[in-house]
Amino acid sequence: MTETTTVSDVVPIRSALISVSDKLGLADFALGLHRAGVRIYSTGGTAETIRGSGIPVVDVANYTGFPEMMGGRLKTLHPKIFGGILARRGLEEDDAALQEHEIEPFDLVIVNLYPFEATVARPGVTTEQAIEQIDIGGPSLVRAAAKNHSHVAVATSPEQYSEILRQVESQGGTDLTLRQHLACEAFEHTASYDRAIAKYLRGESVVTDFPPTMHFSLRRKALLRYGENPHQKAAVYSDPTVRTANLVNARQVSGKELSYNNLLDLDSALTIVRGFSTPAASVIKHNNPCGAATGERLARACQKALDGDPLSAFGSVIGFNRTVDLATAEVLCQPGLFIEAIVAPDFEAGAVGLLTTKPRWSENVRLMQVGRLEGPAPALSRRFISGGMLVQEADRVAAAPLQWKTVTETEVADALWDDVAFAWEMVRHVKSNAIVLAKDTSLVGVGAGQMSRVDSVEIAIEKAGSRSRGSILASDAFFPFPDSIEAAAEAGIVGIIQPGGSRRDQEVIDACNAHRIPMILTGRRHFKH
Incomplete structure (x- = not known):
């Protein structure tokens, strides 16, 4: 019996196991695999979707001889499934086990997990409903395939389907570079999933504001042109656990892409205005307010804020806590003023039309719609320092x-x-x-x-x-x-x-x-x- 594994760079895809919660793009992907001669195994609703598209599929229950049970809690947790994923091709002992127990080796595993985060974000969701969205078989399948990425490709997102299918169609299988990349994303996927569950359960038990360990799962939202200076690379990441109105998840109504400094300044502008119950405006330059005001109308607050330091207001960003109306837009279009970006709960159609056509800077102005400024602001503030992170209660206590x-x-x-x-x-x-x-x-x-x-x-x-x-x-x-x-x-x-x-x-x-x-x-x- 040899103790080493011989791995070719390209692993042919002959059989695939598919079990997904998010079925976006599934039919086209499964059709592409079928046309490439790939044998597809699947479970429950996923199998129904594939079969409904006219694509042959083998039910996992028929393959294992073990039915789904306990309301779907038990589907894929079977040696014939995990043996087919974990087997090291070319290792005598593993090959013998596959043959002896009639185990099909899976070359591709496509799994995404129960929508736990989306479930717990719904108003009124019960603990029992949340618990049932804790996936057990899915993470186990993903981790097994990622561990054995020398022989198995694993997909955890519909965004990965096109590159997998391209390689299958062009070379009959996946190369090692892709499999390593997919394995990294798979482990990040399961780690993020577990962190979301732990955060939810910690919130249920309210252990402490400063738990012994803190974990974050941030998703890259965009690559930025550069950081604070042109020689610095930069990106912006979103925190999927933040549900209140925020800048990272805002809808960009118009304008060119935001810069690193724009995002910092807009966030400061938004933080200031959400602290007022009356119409308010804030003008930010280099992450400090150079103007701010409240008024009976938003247009009046805007003019007062701009008057705070007219010289510094040139090239600034502005935040509002009310929908930007036409009257406010007219204030912003006054001669001699240049605005980089504006953040507000919403913009009236007339205001958008004016701001994106009238001023000389209209072509590039960024209008960021964040939605209603309701709900509590983050309870903790965090700042990274060399070697770790400082965490404190946010300075949000009302006067x-x-x-x-x-x-x-x-x-x-x-x-x-x-x-x-x-x-x-x-x-x-x-x-x-x-x-x-x-x-x-x-x-x-x-x-x-x-x-x-x-x-x-x-x-x-x-x-x-x-x-x-x-x-x-x-x-x-x-x-x-x-x-x-x-x-x-x-x-x-x-x-x-x-x-x-x-x-x-x-x-x-x-x-x-x-x-x-x-x-x-x-x-x-x-x-x-």
């Missing part, structure tokens, strides 16, 4: 004004409370050290990402210019010194909101009292690194 405390002798005027709330919501979206100035529920000045807080204050004031007078200043963390208060007073700022917590809080409060500027402490920090 708690009833817990805010005015610590100065001067109170905030009633008419300014909307601006106070707006400024505090916006500062969480700006890179630390973060300072924002708000007036008329719109952003008029931003100081972002500075190493010194007073530098951020001065940049925000410079950006706002004369609009700083009468504005509210929000800081994402405490003031370490009163120098920021002095700069705010000179600029005409009429209210300050910040977390507090510095050892010099009293010095900062004293500076506010000296200038009769009301100050509110929230007790909550909003760092964004």
Whole structure:
């Protein structure tokens, strides 16, 4: 008996086992195999589909002599099936076993799994229904064929059918390069399937927000032109477990393909506007807001947001939390403005027509429709670092004004409370050290990402210019010194909101009292690194 296996590069396809849940393209694929002289074995509904197309098929139950039972839970788990998949051709012991037990060697296995993820995503699905969509025989068949890819080709997706059929028709079988590629995809397929089941069961039992192990199964959505810079390759992947409106699964209504930076900026724009219940717009440049506003109508919010920093708005991306109507589109078509991309729940037909024909940039503008902004945002945020990943609760907790405390002798005027709330919501979206100035529920000045807080204050004031007078200043963390208060007073700022917590809080409060500027402490920090 020899102990080695002799493997030719091309393995002829003489028999195939087919058992699929997704029957897309199945009839044409099976017909192509039949015409190439391949003998087809199948089960249940798959066999009916193939037979219904006039293609001969051998029922697995007839072949094994063992009927399907237990409501279809037991179909293919039989030595005559797995022996035919796992047998190493050319190995004396395996060849003898095939002959002795009258086992048909399978050269091709086509299996895709029960739609577990689609089932658990349906509203009102019961645990019992979910459990019945946990495939047992399918993953076992896939893993067996992938393990023995030296002799067997395995298909787990209709997208793979055309290349398999091309090789069968041109050379009578599959080559080793293809079989290795299919085996890799097969193991990724079963790993993703198991992760989805584990995630569902973990959610059912609610073990912990930070489980001992975390697994991700992401699917490549598209290759991008390049990354942050032209010399960097890039791609975007989707997370099939995310059900709420999101950018990766958005429908592109118009425009050229999105870039890596476009996606980052659009995601930031969308994150900002979904935090407001009233019509809102956000203008993003280099992943920081240079404008944002709310208004009674979306068109008004849009104009206010653009007015926040007209110079920086050139070449920006914009996000909305309402359907973009014709009036809003007209605001976006104003002379001198250039917009890279727009994300919104939806676009009126008239707005699409205007945005894609009137401005000089209309040919390339990307319009991204994400659908209704409902449902909870992700509870956890994740960031990859060298050697691993940081996971934290997302900073999405709603503001708690009833817990805010005015610590100065001067109170905030009633008419300014909307601006106070707006400024505090916006500062969480700006890179630390973060300072924002708000007036008329719109952003008029931003100081972002500075190493010194007073530098951020001065940049925000410079950006706002004369609009700083009468504005509210929000800081994402405490003031370490009163120098920021002095700069705010000179600029005409009429209210300050910040977390507090510095050892010099009293010095900062004293500076506010000296200038009769009301100050509110929230007790909550909003760092964004």
